[in-house]
Amino acid sequence: MSATVDSSLFSKYFGDCPVISAEGRTHPVSVFYLEDIYQKLEYHPPSDSMASGVFLTSNRGKKLGKSFMDNHRGKKNLVMSSWGDESLLYEGYVNPYYFPEHYQSYCERTQQSLKSLNEDVIDFDLLEELICHIDVTCPPGAILVFLPGVAEIELLVDKLASSFQFRGASSDWLLPLHSSLASIDQHKVFSPPPEKIRKVIVSTDIAETSITIDDIIYVVDTGKHKESRFNPQKKMSSMVEDWISQANAKQRRGRAGRVRPGICFCLYTLHRFEKLMRPFQVPEMLRMQLSDLCLQIKSLSLGDIKSFLSEALEPPGEEAISSAIDLLYKVGAFEGYEELSPLGYHLAKLPVDVRIGKMMLYGAIFGCLSPILSIAAFLSHKSPFLNLKDEKHNILRAKSTLMTYDLNGCTTANESNKPSDHLLLVVAYNRWSRILHENGSTAAYRFCNSFFLNSSVMYTVRDMRIQFGNLLADIGLITLPKNFKQGDGRSKDKLESWFADMKQPFNVHAMHSAVIMVCIPMWLQP
Known part of the structure; x- marks a missing residue:
């Protein structure tokens, strides 16, 4: 029943069993990728933007020493004497994911912008310009923006609220949406805005599958999210920002087509979507602490932990399994060779960490x-x-x-x-x-x-x-x-x-x- 499940993987695991698909009732959604957005807005990342190759190169120069900085300063002087040709500043940095043959139909400015882009950074200047463009040129309808975390949401809301486009009464309808908000603030995203005011919802992936907001017509997807990852070496879990999967991207763009045809603006290239994004999200078993699972395996007398987990649909790594077993020994749940201690016997009956x-x-x-x-x-x-x-x-x-x-x-x-x-x-x-x-x-x-x-x-x-x-x-x-x-x-x-x-x-x-x-x-x- 999951919209993001890899059905072919499950089919193969269960002996190539048949898969039955039921099409959902969604409206068509037009998709524009980063190269289309650059072309449409005639956008070029400012040299002081973190998404710019100039910014990346200059910060590398700070680490490389004075000689590099002197050279970079010389390039700036050269730009000033060459009528502001900023392309000279990008010398030495090329986007590793840029392939010229993919963008022959785009203008030279767009090609240069993509060539000098640092794709790992969210361009908030572009986000502001794009949202303002949608507000001015597109028919009425709410805008849903996907960002990875609370800090990024607050940054964009502040940036929009200080702009000419969304000042005054319009700023009251710049609505953050994340799990830390009070319920009354979360419920406001479902309310219709006053006439001639655009509702802009800036959300984490909580809006990806959990809720349906009727008046959303436009989705802006940064392609990033945060998920919990367990580091077996440090034995710690942490929230990591990463690219979403293709399945998540399709789910996000679908939010624009729940009740009527919509438009999705993707702040990543078509090449990244098709070639670099993984098809599906990393399974939880491969990115979470396995101690609770290992404890249940022993309490159910299912045999050796590593042998049992090797039969999983997508088995976890040996290092992650060893780390989980070590934690169970440290807690006192195991004794001998993977044998439940009296404490472990009681812990196995508690469905908690x-x-x-x-x-x-x-x-x-x-x-x-x-x-x-x-x-x-x-x-x-x-x-x-x-x-x-x-x-x-x-x-x-x-x-x-x-x-x-x-x-x-x-x-x-x-x-x-x-x-x-x-x-x-x-x-x-x-x-x-x-x-x-x-x-x-x-x-x-x-x-x-x-x-x-x-x-x-x-x-x-x-x-x-x-x-x-x-x-x-x-x-x-x-x-x-x-x-x-x-x-x-x-x-x-x-x-x-x-x-x-x-x-x-x-x-x-x-x-x-x-x-x-x-x-x-x-x-x-x-």
């Missing part, structure tokens, strides 16, 4: 379960603090204010809590939960607004705390009260209150920050 699972087990054993449940839920989901560029100073002040409360979030602490991101999450949740219980949902919502917290994240974490607590009860580490097991509709509230009850044996040390920090594995601490 093994490091989060170990933290939860320790939280119950050392009597600080409630704060550990909150920390585990936030680490498994996301931070509740909103990412608002213009409010960074106020957000830091709100965090400092929260840390003046005790860990239960009810009274002012006698002395400031030890600075810790994890303890801050505990205080924020407990304060929110207390206000919700005592004053209701409206007061809790006002509290979230005052402290720049995402209200929906807090409710999600509340549910996750209950789920994690039930998981510990399922493996026998704690015992739920009998009247909670088959309770009425209020059982969730009662169960949450029970997990947060400081009188329970599993919370006897829940107000001691030192005990809480001991339960957090060293590799999960800042």
Whole structure:
């Protein structure tokens, strides 16, 4: 059912089984690639643009030393004496992905621009000019721009808001869209703008498949996204910016044709799309930590881990498997030759990251379960603090204010809590939960607004705390009260209150920050 799945790969894996395709109801979308955009706009990257070969060459010169800089300065003087012929500045740099035979039908200016282009950099000057061009020359309809991350989104929104084209009332309809936004701001992208005002949505790949916005007619695709990658050498996961796949590109352009014919402007060349982009996205098994999967393989008695994973559709590398096994030994889940330890036996029953699972087990054993449940839920989901560029100073002040409360979030602490991101999450949740219980949902919502917290994240974490607590009860580490097991509709509230009850044996040390920090594995601490 996935629009980006490699059906032929699955067919081959399952003995060349037949594939049945059902065409979707999409409208035609016209596609313009980078060379078409350059030609249409008569665009040439400015010499001070990071996407320009001049910028790249001059920055290399800084690393190569004074002699190179003197030579580059001489070239600038030569340009000034040659009536501003900037082509002389590009000497020494040629786009490695530029093939002259592909662009014979384009003008000399376009060919020169492509020849001197650094394709790995997003050209925000071009983005601004293109969006303004669409606004002036194209019929009404919303514009959807795909960018890889929040920082890039904020940069483009600021750039457009300061332009003549989108100043005044139009700037209110320059709408960022990413997972860190509050729900009310995310919902605004579905609202129709006033007459004669163009709605511009600047989004991460959250808009690629998750949502359909009815009035989108124009898509601007930078061809970049960020995805989590695991480095087996460093044993760390990180967000990496990379080119999207052909399947992702087709999915993005399809957003312009959901309700009517549309246009997609691709800020990459046709050559890159056809020859350099991978057909499909890298499978999750090849770019993620494999420790949880390895633990399940042993708990199900499926044999040797490496032998079993070698039979996968697209097997992971041996180094990634070895790294995952090493982590399981480090956590204490394995002993002997890939044998489950008593700790590993319990961790295998918890459908969470093994490091989060170990933290939860320790939280119950050392009597600080409630704060550990909150920390585990936030680490498994996301931070509740909103990412608002213009409010960074106020957000830091709100965090400092929260840390003046005790860990239960009810009274002012006698002395400031030890600075810790994890303890801050505990205080924020407990304060929110207390206000919700005592004053209701409206007061809790006002509290979230005052402290720049995402209200929906807090409710999600509340549910996750209950789920994690039930998981510990399922493996026998704690015992739920009998009247909670088959309770009425209020059982969730009662169960949450029970997990947060400081009188329970599993919370006897829940107000001691030192005990809480001991339960957090060293590799999960800042």
